[in-house]
């Protein structure tokens with residue numbers, strides 16, 4: 001029996017409803033911010049263990065120890081970008097450097113122009129969650145979040161905030177930008193948690 005020269009690509013395991021497009025779409029609300037290294041800082045605030053805020057300049061942040069992880073990237077508009085190699089500062093590293101108070105359950109990730117996304121502390125600490133500076137060995141481009149974007153690869157990509165400037169520790173969950181506009185508070189693509197009307201008890205912020 002003759003074999004085809006090139007076998008068809010292996011079907012991948014995608015979350016329900018997702019497809020792999022050509023290229024890497026750019027998707028965001030509002031303009032791409034200009035990076036001004038002298039004015040840029042990264043802050044951790046809210047319910048820290050010490051009650052103090054933490055602040056890194058760009059040079060300080062860019063010198064923090066990094067990790068690398070390979071992961072797919074799932075947008076709620078149904079495209080999935082497979083096999084991204086991300087390098088950056090893990091959520092766990094930030095929590096170690098800026099310890100949260102014991103009753104912190106969630107974080108709000110804040111970007112330029114007030115974009116935000118809330119994630120559970122367990123998602124922030126998960127393997128693969130990081131403030132990425134590089135994708136596939138190259139600096140992230142301005143369109144994709146330069147100088148840093150968080151990637152939370154196991155959640156829909158609106159939680160993967162571009163142009164991040166800070167993290168707020170929360171003792172009470174609160175909705176971020178898209179979560180306030182009808183998107184799911186948790187956003188697990190494998191459970192197709194797209195819209196807020198799908199939230200089960202315990203998945204929504206307290207009133």
Ligand SMILES: Nc1nc2c(c(=O)[nH]1)N[C@H]1C(S)=C(S)[C@@H](COP(=O)(O)O)O[C@H]1N2
Nearest residue numbers: 026027028029075111115157158160161162
């Ligand atoms: N600051 C900011 N980050 C953002 C967004 C945004 O509007 N503003 N959009 C999110 C959405 S909905 C998606 S799908 C991804 C898209 O990332 P990409 O443009 O790198 O593909 O960015 C996320 N991060």
Ligand SMILES: [Mo]
Nearest residue numbers: 075076157158
């Ligand atoms: Mo998205």
